[in-house]
Amino acid sequence: MGMMKRKAEKQAAAPVSAVAARKARQQQAQTVTAPKNAPAVEPAGEPPSKKPRRSLEGYETAETNGEGRRVPQTPAAKKQNNEPLLAGTATKRQTRTARSSKPETQSRVQDICENPEDEESEVYTAEGVGEMNEDDVASIAGDADGYESPAEPAIELQNFPLSKIRLSKSNIVYSDDSTLCIRIKEKTNLAVLGQYDLWVKKGLVSLMGAKLHPSSRLFRVYAPSTHSLPVIKCVSGVDGEAEIELKSCSSGISRLRDLNLLYQKVWNGGNTAADKISLKGALKNSRRTFSVLYTSADDTLKRHLRPLHLDKKWSSSMKALSMRQGRLRALVCGPKASGKSTFSRYLLNHVLSPAPETENGYTNADGVAFLDLDPGQPEFAPMGQVYLAHLRSPFFGPPFTHPSLDDSPDGEMVRAHHIGATSPKEDPDHYALATMDLMDQYRALLARYPQCPLIVNYPGWIFGQGLEVATWLVKCLGLSDVVYMSEKGPAEVVEPLGLAAHEAGVTMTILPSQPTDFVSRSSAQLRSMQIQSYFHMSRPTGLSTPLWLETPLSLSRPITVDYAGARQGILGIMVMGSQINLDLLREVLEGAIVGVVAVESPHVIAGAVSNGASGGDDEENEPVSGVDVDMNLDERAIAGSSTMSIADSVTRTPHEDLPYLFIGSGSCTPLDPKASHCLGLALIRSVNPSSHQLELSTPIPHSQLSESLKSGYGIVLVRGQLDNPNWAISEEYHAARAAERRYQQSVTQTRKGGDAGSEKKGGDLEQHNQTLALLRERVRRASSVPWMTVVEDNSRRQREAAARREKSLWKLRKKAYPGSESETDC
Incomplete structure (x- = not known):
């Protein structure tokens, strides 16, 4: 751990390239006659869990025929198929055959949207709203930098068996x-x-x-x-x-x-x-x-569906691990896209399986502790967090269906820490400190629930410096088992892990990689869906299951918090990374996602020294080293923070009087995990300098905020390096388009239902025009918001020209559909 600050060594230490490994698997797959969508890591006889995925940024505007071939568009067709896009500053299209850059936002998926969704009880077909084409799904496999697989030719959907039963009168x-x-x-x-x-x-x-x-x-x-x-x-x-x-x-x-x-x-x-x-x-x-x-x-929507089958070795391993009952302490790790999250989810449900009411055997009355160390794809929290959760019941669904455990009857969040990034490599020291604090919380949890097993989900950051952290955790966490999710190694990873497990007396199990969780969204897009679900989910009193509200955040009532004056509710605002100019703090905050961190002690600056410097890269200032980390954490936290408090580190901006919290030399030193914890995330909607107030949107329950304030905790907002909330900017626009579309289709269905008299027709027509005018005005107003530009022409030349003209952070490209004059009258 003494090497964690040396960023250059981190890049050079990776023994195996995930990109090279993926190319090797693709070349091997081309030599067999199996379907193109069969992943190389699948065991023989198992169905393919993923299909070839295409780069969304590399998708060029074109239509496909029923066989998946691209067909040229006429100018009229191009105008007909203008589509919505919410993109970052870089809108340049790349080729289909290669991809090297990470998608900046989830909304690039809208480049391939064509048709509407027809689902649940709301029956309509929106001719202009996008469809996620399953032939053009994005890659979810990649290294920690977000590498996407090269684009491959589209294939025809296969008739894949899903059920082994057919419904009839007999069953x-x-x-x-x-x-x-x-x-x-x-x-x-x-x-x-x-x-x-x-x-x-x-x-x-x-x-x-x-x-x-x-x-x-x-x-x-x-x-x-x-x-x-x-x-x-x-x-x-x-x-x-x-x-x-x-x-x-x-x-x-x-x-x-x-x-x-x-x-x-x-x-x-x-x-x-x-x-x-x-x-x-x-x-x-x-x-x-x-x-x-x-x-x-x-499937009436003709999607690429697959059942989820588990490898037999997975099933037998789950049974063996569950036999340890309350003594289970398992760390699940492995390369990216190897099935770690799926295995952890299934193992968690297996251990949490409710015992029958008449059975007298072992009953898991103490629940299961779930230590999630993957800030990029957490299971029960939005991105950017590591946490310890205490669960009492199994969960059935992907992470965006349970993005929070607040007020949940099936589990609770014991403690969470805001990392502020989707990868631990941004600050390995802070990541290690947060992990050890969560382990301390688990030991405290054992005092109340002595038979509570532990499942640790480690991210795919397993190469180079990530391997160093993983081996350190194996030595320090007091585990019973280590599960590595790849039989193909590489040896540079498996051997150090095995050696660390042997030295710690931990059983190591190697299972085959099985990316069973077929997804049609990239990792960035799934994060976007999860965080949007997080902000729209609520738990009404008296209901055991959550509800989601479709009201755009821009139309919801914000929370107003004073950041200065006698009623100041925010101790400071921290921006992770390099120090910024005070005049730019307001621009950095407005429209950003921040972590709401409760400060338990005024001396919460981890590793700070009396002169306010963090010590840079000096070896003596490294917080952890090898197996001695457990006994060094408390000593360094106490010694480092005894002379530095938040009040001493806050600097007021000259124009807005915002409390900018920065401590360190070159980069900002994060808050000490032992003296702080994360309550959740918030979206800063605006900064009002005249009233010294912030307008926030947050799903954090008021009871939780009130309890923290009553306990004497201060609140610090932490701006990290999370994905831009593009979904929040375009919510009202999409909602307005959906309302206009539904109204037009309801009128069409009414006209088909019967033929009224001419006078009634005239009255209905006048009312129809008035209502439609109001709906189109809503669309127009929703398309004229900051950080979003509506581009009517869908051609590449026009998109690139708009990108040069507009330097805004987010852009939105709309698609005109028949009957929507508001899209063409501008």
């Missing part, structure tokens, strides 16, 4: 327009797309690693098309059958499609063949929030 117990109760035979499974509540009435079924016995409890399941579909499998049952009930639910998460095109075509579409059988006798046009699929061809 349908009862059904209506919202409920389906069926019997499943042993060793068979059922694939369901959408969201639903699952009730196990008879038998034993497995779902996402959990074994569910008959009980009166309902389990909320989210199965979007962005990930591999979880399957419901009958393990054992009465007379060889299990009986389950699926019930439609309305969580509101599907309505986020009106705010962000990334949420389009995520849930179930029209009724499938299985749905039509079970809906016989129901009302016409009845639709549930879930659909049963026999094969991928049953």
Whole structure:
């Protein structure tokens, strides 16, 4: 750990390039006759979990025919297919055959949007709203710098088997327009797309690693098309059958499609063949929030769907690890896109499986501690955080369906720390300090729950300096097991990990890589979806499941906080990285995502010395070194912070009087994790210098903020290096477009329903024109907001010209659709 400050050595220490490894796998895959979408790491006989992915930034404006071939567009077609885009300052298109730069924002996916989503109970087809084409999905595999796989030719969708059961009168117990109760035979499974509540009435079924016995409890399941579909499998049952009930639910998460095109075509579409059988006798046009699929061809939206199958070695390893019961302390690590998150999620659900009410065996009454050390793709928190969570019930769904544990009855956030970046490599020292503090919290948790096992999810930062951190954790965390998710090595990684495990007396298990979590969004896009879900999720009192609100943040009521004066509520505002000019602080903050950090002590500057310098790269100022880290952390925190407090480090800006908190030499020293913790994230909507107030939007519960203030904690806002909140800038625009589109289609359906008299027609026409004018005015106003530019012409030349003219941070390119004069009259 003494080498963590040497940034140059970090780059040179990586023994194996993830890019080179990926190219080798692709060359090997080309020599076999398997389908192009079969990943090289898949075991023989297993279905492919991912398909070839294409670079979104390298996508050029063109249409594809039914066979996936690009066809030229006429000038009229190009005008017809102008599409929305929310991009960063660099809008230059790259070639399809290579990609070297990281996508700046999630909204580049809108370059390939063409058609609307048809899902849940809201039936309409929006001719101008984007569709996530599954043939043009972005890569999620890459190194820590966000490398995306080279683009590959589009392939035709395959008719892939999903379920081993077909619905009929013999296995349908009862059904209506919202409920389906069926019997499943042993060793068979059922694939369901959408969201639903699952009730196990008879038998034993497995779902996402959990074994569910008959009980009166309902389990909320989210199965979007962005990930591999979880399957419901009958393990054992009465007379060889299990009986389950699926019930439609309305969580509101599907309505986020009106705010962000990334949420389009995520849930179930029209009724499938299985749905039509079970809906016989129901009302016409009845639709549930879930659909049963026999094969991928049953999907009415023609998406690239795959079931989620686990390797047999994975299953046996989960069983062996769960046998340790309360003594389990497992670290899951491995290369990127090897299935670490999937394995951790399934292992967590397996250990949390509720025991049957009549069983007298081991019962996990103490829950499971989940230490998530992956700030780029956290499971139960938005990006940029590492945390310790105490969970009491399994979770069924990808991370964007449970982005927060605030007020959750199924778990709680014990402690979280704001890293301010999606990769630990930005500040390994702070990352190590936060990790050790979370381990101290776990030891304190054991005093109340002595049989609480621990699962540690380590990020894909496993090469070079990341390997150094991983081996240090193996030696210091007191683990029982280390699970490495790759049988192909490399030896430069496996050997040091194995040696560290041997020295610490820890069992090391090597499992095959299995990227079973098929996703049709890149890592950056999934982070965008998760953080947007985080800001729109709420937990009303009395409900055990969360709800999502589709109101744009710009229309919601902000929280007003004084940053100066007698009622000052913010101790300081910290900007991670290099020191900035005081005159630029306001521009840096407005429209940014910040961490809301509660300061437990005024002496919270980690590693600060009396002269205010952090010590640079001197060896004597390194906070940790090898196995002595555990006993050095407390000593250095006390010695370093005894003479430096926040009040001594705050500098007021000359014009706005903002409390700028900076300590260090060259780069900002972060807050000490032992004297601070993160409450959540907030979006700074504006800075008002005249009233000395900040306007914030945050989903942090008021009770949590009040409790922190009553405890005497101060609040510090930390601006890190998180992705720009482009989704928040364009929410109102997309919502306005969706409202206009729905109104036009409702009028069209009304006209088709009957023919009224001419006088009534005239009155309806006048009312229609007035309403449509108001909706178009809303679209116009929503398209004229800061940091966003509407470009009518979709040609590359016009986009590049607009990029040169406009130096704003975010841009939005709109697509004109028939009947929307507001898109063409400007």
